[in-house]
Amino acid sequence: MEAMQITPVSSDYVELRFGPRWTYISCVRKFVASFFMIGLADKERAEQISMAASELLENAVKYASDEESYLKISIAKQSSVVDVCVKNRAEPHHINTLRRELALIQAGNPESVYLKKMESAAMTEGQSRLGLIRILYEANAKLRLDVHDNEVAIHALFPLEGA
Amino acid sequence: MSDNAFTPLSADGLSITPQMSGDVLRVKMTGAVEMRDPGELLNPYWTGLDDAVRAKSLKRVEVDLRDVNFMNSSGILTLVRWITKAKTHAPDQAYKLVLQYDRNVTWQRTSIPTLAKLAPQIVEPAEVNG
Numbered sequence: 001m002e003a004m005q006i007t008p009v010s011s012d013y014v015e016l017r018f019g020p021r022w023t024y025i026s027c028v029r030k031f032v033a034s035f036f037m038i039g040l041a042d043k044e045r046a047e048q049i050s051m052a053a054s055e056l057l058e059n060a061v062k063y064a065s066d067e068e069s070y071l072k073i074s075i076a077k078q079s080s081v082v083d084v085c086v087k088n089r090a091e092p093h094h095i096n097t098l099r100r101e102l103a104l105i106q107a108g109n110p111e112s113v114y115l116k117k118m119e120s121a122a123m124t125e126g127q128s129r130l131g132l133i134r135i136l137y138e139a140n141a142k143l144r145l146d147v148h149d150n151e152v153a154i155h156a157l158f159p160l161e162g163a
Numbered sequence: 164m165s166d167n168a169f170t171p172l173s174a175d176g177l178s179i180t181p182q183m184s185g186d187v188l189r190v191k192m193t194g195a196v197e198m199r200d201p202g203e204l205l206n207p208y209w210t211g212l213d214d215a216v217r218a219k220s221l222k223r224v225e226v227d228l229r230d231v232n233f234m235n236s237s238g239i240l241t242l243v244r245w246i247t248k249a250k251t252h253a254p255d256q257a258y259k260l261v262l263q264y265d266r267n268v269t270w271q272r273t274s275i276p277t278l279a280k281l282a283p284q285i286v287e288p289a290e291v292n293g
Binding site: 025029048054058062111115118121130131138139 | 270277
């Protein structure tokens, strides 16, 4: 899908779908920040959520196997959580890499893992692979991976204090 | 610009302006780092700055990040590479790298102090207001 569609469903929910074009990511990040700045009245949380959206989208655009990647963001006050979910189709080896990556970063102390990954990334060429641990450590979110066939859904879950 | 060794950079919504102030190199960054591969642009640029700083035997570089409204993880990696290289310099070529940030900008308040932990002996996070 080429054109971006923005479909506000209610004051607490928004879903966006768009083709995997890099130039949309900045636009989505700014929109998500503005949306949650209003919805949560919490600038820091809004910027953390928009950072996570941006990092997940960057991964999706880099590793999507076709033109079907899209962003889905939902807010569920019933469970006091914001769920940033990015779905895309991916090749099996990319999915396996993602599983290993998540297992690695969720196994240790987030700050130690982040620093170690920075050090190792500096010694190698190519992608940073710092996005997921950045979400975990800097935005204090939880990450969850759902895979169905070749469709990957990665969730960044933000607990809302006092919600 | 007061010194031809330190050239400004402007591309993809990002501007970098280095300027000598006494014996301190001040590097002002403005905009956002959210291009697909910021390393293509920034890795050679930081390497050039690092080389010039050592050629001039400067002992302090201040990078002002306060007007960078966002930096993606690939952009952060370019700073990681610079820090990783800088911390290997021999004492006579070593310099202090000060990363100035605004605590009201969420990514800066979280990313910059973390970067400093990579090499606390040479990197100093500096919260600067205004």
